[in-house]
Amino acid sequence: MRKLAFFIPFVLFIALSVFLFSGLFSNPMERESSVLNQPLPAFALPDLQQPEKIWTPDSVKGKPFLLNVWGTWCVTCNAELAYLTELREQGVMIVGLYYQQPVDAAFGEVFNLAALQQEVALKLEQQGNPYQWNILDKDRTLIFDLGVTGAPETFLIDAQGIIRYHHIGDINPQVWQQKLAAAYQSLQE
Amino acid sequence: MKYFFLSLLLITAAAQASQALVEFKSPEQQALFKELTHELRCPKCQNQNIADSNAVVAVDMRAKTLELVQQGQNKEQVLDYMKSRYGDFVHYQPPLNKFTLILWLLPALMVFGLIVLLVVRRKAERNFVASESSDKTQPQPEQQLEQQLDQLIEQYRRKS
Numbered sequence: 234m235r236k237l238a239f240f241i242p243f244v245l246f247i248a249l250s251v252f253l254f255s256g257l258f259s260n261p262m263e264r265e266s267s268v269l270n271q272p273l274p275a276f277a278l279p280d281l282q283q284p285e286k287i288w289t290p291d292s293v294k295g296k297p298f299l300l301n302v303w304g305t306w307c308v309t310c311n312a313e314l315a316y317l318t319e320l321r322e323q324g325v326m327i328v329g330l331y332y333q334q335p336v337d338a339a340f341g342e343v344f345n346l347a348a349l350q351q352e353v354a355l356k357l358e359q360q361g362n363p364y365q366w367n368i369l370d371k372d373r374t375l376i377f378d379l380g381v382t383g384a385p386e387t388f389l390i391d392a393q394g395i396i397r398y399h400h401i402g403d404i405n406p407q408v409w410q411q412k413l414a415a416a417y418q419s420l421q422e
Numbered sequence: 423m424k425y426f427f428l429s430l431l432l433i434t435a436a437a438q439a440s441q442a443l444v445e446f447k448s449p450e451q452q453a454l455f456k457e458l459t460h461e462l463r464c465p466k467c468q469n470q471n472i473a474d475s476n477a478v479v480a481v482d483m484r485a486k487t488l489e490l491v492q493q494g495q496n497k498e499q500v501l502d503y504m505k506s507r508y509g510d511f512v513h514y515q516p517p518l519n520k521f522t523l524i525l526w527l528l529p530a531l532m533v534f535g536l537i538v539l540l541v542v543r544r545k546a547e548r549n550f551v552a553s554e555s556s557d558k559t560q561p562q563p564e565q566q567l568e569q570q571l572d573q574l575i576e577q578y579r580r581k582s
Contacts, residue, residue: 267509
């Protein structure tokens with residue numbers, strides 16, 4: 234009994250070390266999304282290139298798709314455009330949700346739709362266009378309701394418009410194979 | 423020239439005065455807004471509250487908090503609104519559930535363990551003292567020898 238007590242501090246030390254060591258390799262950005270398995274929140278937002286067309290949850294659903302939150306200002310988003318375009322060529326349906334950064338009136342900034350359309354068209358021409366269409370979220374209302382923390386983020390939406398997966402960060406071959414491919418395939422059936 | 427610089431001073435004064443201030447219907451709402459922006463956590467930056475951060479998401483959350491507070495919603499309602507979108511992570515006060523239970527139990531368990539340890543120790547100490555005092559009733563070999571030695575010394579003194 235005395236000898237056993239002698240080992241208690243040692244065991245505690247090992248347990249603490251293992252706990253802290255495993256913490257070195259955990260990703261603090263990874264956490265359970267609170268919008269999972271919920272229908273798309275209500276929205277009515279214009280198409281980026283054809284602003285007279287308004288998208289709603291009912292008009293986007295019907296087929297499983299990826300909803301990719303991106304912006305031309307976001308470096309990582311630009312980096313994933315090429316791979317997303319590859320996925321589109323493999324038959325994956327991808328819809329863009331354009332993340333417009335706040336316009337700071339104090340610095341004389343104004344929102345210019347025509348300039349943005351041109352910028353986006355140019356960017357997609359250069360890097361590849363993975364999107365069936367882009368939804369413009371100028372005031373980030375849908376982005377807020379989806380619990381988006383930044384760009385890029387990607388949601389997997391099923392045919393009924395239910396959110397099945399929420400990925401924070403870019404999509405690359407590894408992420409696609411490990412996290413999204415199987416879920417996307419299972420929704421196809 | 424002097425008047426030119428003086429007029430520059432006037433311009434900066436005017437610019438400062440034009441900075442937008444948030445207006446509240448009551449001091450309670452103002453206090454609530456302040457409390458909420460200090461307790462809500464920016465989901466993008468790892469450890470800043472939304473009052474402290476200028477990340478886009480923090481700016482949006484601040485604006486939303488302001489809007490909800492001005493609508494007259496109470497603290498719980500605003501927190502629920504944020505949590506339904508950004509999860510429990512977004513509030514610096516974690517709720518009590520099966521994942522966070524250990525946070526509440528661990529300190530209590532440690533105090534309990536400490537008390538048990540103290541009680542056990544004290545009991546052992548008491549037993550030790552008790553056994554020592556009970557030992558004194560029976561003469562030890564050493565004490566016997568000492569007594570014998572004392573007797574010898576006494577005898578020697580008497581003879582001399």
